[in-house]
Amino acid sequence: MPLSGTWAEGLISKLFRDIARGIASGLFPDICMSCNEWIEPDRCGVDEPAPTGRFSLEGETPERLFKAVMGRHLCRMCLDAYAPVSPPFCTRCGVQFRSRAVEGHLCGRCITKPVHQGVSGETFISARACGQYSGTLKNTVHAYKYLGKYGLGRPLGTLLHAYYVKHFAEKDIDWVVPVPLHRKKLVARGFDQVTGMLRHWPWTSANGSRFLDNGTALAENLLQRVKHTDTQTGLDRKQRGANVKNAFAVTGAVPVKRKRVLIVDDVYTTGATLEECARALQRAGASEIYVLTLARAM
Ligand SMILES: [Zn+2]
Numbered sequence: 001m002p003l004s005g006t007w008a009e010g011l012i013s014k015l016f017r018d019i020a021r022g023i024a025s026g027l028f029p030d031i032c033m034s035c036n037e038w039i040e041p042d043r044c045g046v047d048e049p050a051p052t053g054r055f056s057l058e059g060e061t062p063e064r065l066f067k068a069v070m071g072r073h074l075c076r077m078c079l080d081a082y083a084p085v086s087p088p089f090c091t092r093c094g095v096q097f098r099s100r101a102v103e104g105h106l107c108g109r110c111i112t113k114p115v116h117q118g119v120s121g122e123t124f125i126s127a128r129a130c131g132q133y134s135g136t137l138k139n140t141v142h143a144y145k146y147l148g149k150y151g152l153g154r155p156l157g158t159l160l161h162a163y164y165v166k167h168f169a170e171k172d173i174d175w176v177v178p179v180p181l182h183r184k185k186l187v188a189r190g191f192d193q194v195t196g197m198l199r200h201w202p203w204t205s206a207n208g209s210r211f212l213d214n215g216t217a218l219a220e221n222l223l224q225r226v227k228h229t230d231t232q233t234g235l236d237r238k239q240r241g242a243n244v245k246n247a248f249a250v251t252g253a254v255p256v257k258r259k260r261v262l263i264v265d266d267v268y269t270t271g272a273t274l275e276e277c278a279r280a281l282q283r284a285g286a287s288e289i290y291v292l293t294l295a296r297a298m
C-alpha cells in the first residue's frame with residue numbers, strides 16, 4: 001500500500017531535521033560556559049531557542065528566571081548551582097546576611113563606616129545584584145569578560161534588565177550610566193563588558209538617544225575614567241579605595257544636576273569603584289544615585 005503523501009513527507013522532513021540537528025550538534029556541541037562540559041540535550045536546562053523576549057521576576061523565583069534566561073549556555077548542574085542574593089540582605093549595599101532569621105536592615109559597614117559617606121552624606125542610596133559572585137555566575141562572568149564569550153552579553157544583559165525592572169523601574173531614573181573602562185583597558189580587552197550587556201535592554205531610539213518605555217534613558221558617555229588604575233584583584237578594601245580615588249569624572253554629555261542616576265557594573269566587590277563613580281555624580285549635582293550589578297561578592 002502506498003504511503004499517504006502528507007504522512008511520508010512529514011516523516012522524511014522529520015528525518016532530515018533530526019539528521020541536520022545531529023550533524024550540527026556533533027560539529028558544534030554546546031559547551032557549558034561555567035564548567036566547560038558538553039551540554040547534552042537531555043542534561044541541558046532548556047531546549048528552547050535563546051531568549052529574545054523580555055523576562056520578568058514577577059511571579060517568578062530568581063532560580064527559575066536564571067534557568068529560563070541562561071538555560072542554553074549552562075549544563076543542568078551549573079544551572080542548579082546558581083546562588084541568588086536571598087533576603088535578608090543589607091537594604092543599602094545589598095550584602096546578604098548570614099543569619100536567615102533577621103529582617104532586612106543596614107549592615108554594620110553601612111551604619112558605621114565613613115568610607116561610604118560622600119562630602120554631603122551617603123553616595124548611592126541602594127545597590128542590588130542578580131546573584132552572588134560565586135560558582136556559576138562567577139565562572140560565567142569570567143568566560144564573558146576574559147575568554148571572549150561575547151555572546152553571553154545577550155543573556156546576561158537580559159538577566160540584568162529583569163533586576164532593573166524589579167528594583168528600579170519605579171524610581172523615575174533619568175539616566176542609566178555604565179561604569180566606564182579606561183581606554184587602555186578597552187584596547188587590551190577589545191570590548192566593554194557593561195555596554196555589551198546594556199545593548200540588549202529593550203531601548204527605543206529617538207532624537208539620537210535610547211529610551212526605555214518608562215522614559216529612562218541611556219547615558220553611555222556620562223562617566224569617564226580619567227585615571228588608569230591597576231587591577232583591583234588582590235587588593236583589600238582600603239587599597240581598592242585608594243586605587244580608584246578620583247578615577248572618574250562626569251563628562252557633561254547630558255545634564256546631571258537634580259537627576260536620578262542608576263550606575264551599572266558587572267561585579268560589586270568591595271564597592272570602592274561604585275562609591276567613587278557615585279561621588280563624581282554627586283559632585284555634579286545628581287539628586288539620587290542607585291547601583292545595579294550582575295553579581296555581588298559576599
Ligand atoms: Zn556546567
Ligand SMILES: [Zn+2]
Nearest residue numbers: 090093107110
Ligand atoms: Zn550594607
